[in-house]
Amino acid sequence: MRRNPSSYPLTWHLMDILEAVFSKIWPKGGGLWNPYLMLSPAILLIGLLVLGLGYIGDISLRTLDTSTFLFSEEWSLTNYERALTEPFIRSVIWRSILGATIVTMITLLLAFPYTYVMVRTRSAFLRKFLLIALFLPFFIGQVVRAYGWLIILGKQGIVNDILGLVGIEPLRMLFNYPSVLFGLVQYMFPFAVLMLAPALTAIPEEIEAASESLGASWVETMLHVVLPMAKPGLIGAGLVVLTLSLTDFAMPAILGGGTQDFVANAIYDQFFRTSDQGFGSSLAVILIVIGSLLVWVIFMLVGAGTLALGAKDK
Amino acid sequence: MTFDKQIKRRNLLKTTALLGIAGAAGSMAPSLLKAAPAKPKEIIIRAWGGPWVEALKAGVSDPFTAKTGIQVRHDLTEDNEIQPKVWAAVAQKRTPPIHINWDTTTNATKSALRGVCEDLSDLPNLKGTTDLAKPVGVDGYPIVNTYGYVYVLAYRPSAFPSGPPESYHDLLDPKFKGRLAFYNDGIGFHFPAQVAGGGKLDGIPSNMKPCWDFVSKIKAQEPLLGEDPxxxxxxxxxxxxxxxxxxxxxxxxxxxxxxxxxxxxxxxAKFDTDGLWIPRGHSEGDLYWCKEYINQALSKESQQIWLDGLGLPGVIPGLQPPPGLAGDPSYPTKPADFDRLIRISGKIQVENESEWFSKFKAIMQG
Known part of the structure; x- marks a missing residue:
């Protein structure tokens, strides 16, 4: 039986409108090109990004003349050479990669049990509590959260006040590498849980029951059944956390107290503090290359996880 | 004939009188009455927020609006973040997003070297300024310095019971470990550190090893690094x-x-200046009124109110120091007051600051 058009989903109506507008503009239609024309907004968006990247790539090959603050007409690899030989920049790049890797591992370790409990619990109260605990900080911006940690962990902060009650001298818990990683883990945690939740929800509970009925302990079931089946979710969450951490600006700037710059902070300095957009652009290109390489290696080793959007893993 | 003569004489007298009045008014307000072009509704001044913009508003913007009827909007975008936008606008021959940039002289020097600043050498009030108003290291007046400031060694008196610290070496006492602070790029500290490390100011920028040696010693004290707030x-x-x-x-x-x-x-201690400049690309009319604004900022009345709020020495002789700052080392007015202040050309600073900042950060983040 034919459905009543009013019961069609909203997206179908939108497509109808788009088609009507399209046929008004081009009555003969695009024939086989129609699907590609539908893709044009996405292509336009990507095109703009590529255009921006092209500009960054171009300016990264031009050196700044500090006697005129104009860029060279000729291309050269001077900025890249400087970026890869200057000890400070090398240490910043290394700190960013190491930090992003540590943050990804810790975040996944924490997010997995949290998500598992959230999707498996039979208590509606607990599920709601975990969801609220997840989303409440999610709705607060990164900068505000970082300043929140300054209030909590600062020398005059709440934690030191409590330690003071038992006679412990105030400790400096901020402005070091661990505090930046801590802030990043706290910031990335909801992203990881949100990426993991669909993957864990998709694992039928019956499979766990079957595993245990065949004699596997709960630990064995987790290790040999749930974890392998959750792998796509773990990979997807890991990729998101890794790339976001690698390019983060606010946490190193605020919780690092000027002592723990990541690449994004170095880029900001070059663009806005020393006005050397050429060198800053070369750092941006290096960051993009590093991020892409890391993602490519993960794709090659373990696939794209849930980011493959249904495509079969190799 | 006599009648004609009388009329002519009357006309002549009238004309002479009018010219006389116009001339007198012109001398009182030299620039405002000279063929003033149409007024814009508002002009946009980039400024720092908080007490900085309040002081500018009270000292310069409000009197300017009262005098001309032109509204002043203050844009609080950071100076180093507005810079690329202004440069891009000038390069693309668009109207810049601001009319006047209230900027550090070092930052403004980059814009001057790039050629994006209007010439301000025809401002009438420049005649009454001290040498401080002239930017060092650039030709003419692409920027007008409006006051100076000192990177002082601020301290908590209770932490120095035997009196103020006499030297940066005093900060190397182990009791100050973790209790010192510097700017995160070391700005303000490079030059005194050069001296503290046994070097000479003549060694800037060719030989700054003494500076970096002393910064390394300070690093061992685990200082905090931050920004103004x-x-x-x-x-x-x-x-x-x-x-x-x-x-x-x-x-x-x-x-x-x-x-x-x-x-x-x-x-x-490092002595530096801030200034005002106008980006190229505004209409002749807007440029005229922007210059009037800067001219207003160089008047004695405006400087007095503006700089009272900031507690900084201006570029007009005879300003009264704010209460408590007369004779203060951070408020130099006499030549002798400048003996212990270090002033390095803006050109040398902008040509080398990238390297200095990187080196300082490399030591502090190492």
């Missing part, structure tokens, strides 16, 4: 005992009731 917060929270910072921050903390004092150590 951080220093006030850290002093307020009792987290630091000493900091190399702009005197305005120390004064701001003191005005907020923080127990703080400041000094110039024997190595000296």
């Amino acid at each position: 951080d220093f006030v917060t850290w002093f307020q929270n009792g987290e630091i005992d000493a900091a190399c910072t702009i005197s305005t921050n120390a004064l701001g903390a003191k005005r907020n009731g923080v127990d703080i004092a400041w000094t110039i150590p024997k190595e000296g």
Whole structure:
């Protein structure tokens, strides 16, 4: 039986409108090109990004003349050479990669049990509590959260006040590498849980029951059944956390107290503090290359996880 | 014939009288009455927020609006963030997003070297300014310096019971470990550190090893690194005992009731200036009124009110220091006051600051 058009989903109506507008503009239609024309907004968006990247790539090959603050007409690899030989920049790049890797591992370790409990619990109260605990900080911006940690962990902060009650001298818990990683883990945690939740929800509970009925302990079931089946979710969450951490600006700037710059902070300095957009652009290109390489290696080793959007893993 | 003559004579007298009045008015307000072009509804001044913009508004913007009827909008975008936008607008021959940039002279020097600043050498009030108004290292007046400031050594008196620190070497005492603060790129500290490390100011920029050696010693004290607002917060929270910072921050903390004092150590202190400049690309009319604004900023009345709020010495002779700042090392007025202040050309600074910042950060983040 034919459905009543009013019961069609909203997206179908939108497509109808788009088609009507399209046929008004081009009555003969695009024939086989129609699907590609539908893709044009996405292509336009990507095109703009590529255009921006092209500009960054171009300016990264031009050196700044500090006697005129104009860029060279000729291309050269001077900025890249400087970026890869200057000890400070090398240490910043290394700190960013190491930090992003540590943050990804810790975040996944924490997010997995949290998500598992959230999707498996039979208590509606607990599920709601975990969801609220997840989303409440999610709705607060990164900068505000970082300043929140300054209030909590600062020398005059709440934690030191409590330690003071038992006679412990105030400790400096901020402005070091661990505090930046801590802030990043706290910031990335909801992203990881949100990426993991669909993957864990998709694992039928019956499979766990079957595993245990065949004699596997709960630990064995987790290790040999749930974890392998959750792998796509773990990979997807890991990729998101890794790339976001690698390019983060606010946490190193605020919780690092000027002592723990990541690449994004170095880029900001070059663009806005020393006005050397050429060198800053070369750092941006290096960051993009590093991020892409890391993602490519993960794709090659373990696939794209849930980011493959249904495509079969190799 | 007689009638004609009388008329002519009357006309002549009238004309002469009118010319006389116009001439007298012109001498009183030299630029305003000389073929003033149409007024824009508003002009946009980039400024720093908080007490900085309040002081500018009270001292310059409000009197300018009262005099001309032109509204002044203050754009609080950071100076170093507006810079690429202005440069891009000038390069693309678009109207810049601001009319006047209130900028550090070092930052403004980059714009001047790039050729994006209008010439300000015809401002009438420039005649009454001190040498401080002239930017060092650039030709003419692409920027007009409007006041100076000192990177003082601010300290908590209770942490220095035997008197103010006399030298940056005093900060190497182990009791100050973790209780010092500097700017995160070391600005303000490079030059005194050069002296503290046994070097000479002539060695800037060719031989700065003494500077980096001393910065390495300071690094062992695990200082906090931050920006202007951080220093006030850290002093307020009792987290630091000493900091190399702009005197305005120390004064701001003191005005907020923080127990703080400041000094110039024997190595000296960096002296720098801020200024006003107009980006190229505005219409002739807008440019005229922008120049009037800067001219207003160089008047004695405006300088007095504006700089009272900032606690900084201006570029017009005879300004009265704000209460408590007469004779203060952060408020130099006489030539002798500048003996221990270090002033390096803006051109040398902009040509080398990228390297200095990187080196400082490499040591501090190493």
